[in-house]
Amino acid sequence: MFISNAYAQSGPMASGDFSGLFIFIPMIVLMYFLMVRPQMKRQKEQKSMMEALAKNDEVITAGGVLGKVTKVTDAYVTLEIANGTEVVVQKIAVTMLLPKGTIKAI
Structure with missing residues (x-):
């Protein structure tokens, strides 16, 4: 009636x-x-950079930590962030490879 x-x-x-x-x-x-x-x-590019990591490379991690690589294993990298101070991070956390001589404080 009212609705068509x-x-x-x-x-x-x-x-x-x-x-x-x-x-x-x-x-x-x-x-x-x-x-x-x-x-x-x-x-x-990230995968090839992680495979090419070697001792004495200077890197930046995802957290912004700068360090020199002292040891590389299959899944982890040991970084020297200061004289006598080392941290172990996953290889995935390494975001950038720096030119040699960038970090002079270590």
Whole structure:
């Protein structure tokens, strides 16, 4: 009486028009080149840097600690952060390899 009947309307996909779907393909490609590919490149560089760690390298950890590598094992790195002071950190925590001679206080 006061409420009229509601009928479903056909949308753009119901008529076989797939042009709205083709906008997603370039978006997916764009997301790959802007987000996924650079992240994979950074991970590859980080992995190669961790594998190349050697004694007497100067590094920065994720916590901001600067130190000289004194011992390298499979999962851990021992850093000398001051004369006679050593800390053991995971290799994953090493974020940057510094040029030789950056840390002069040790």
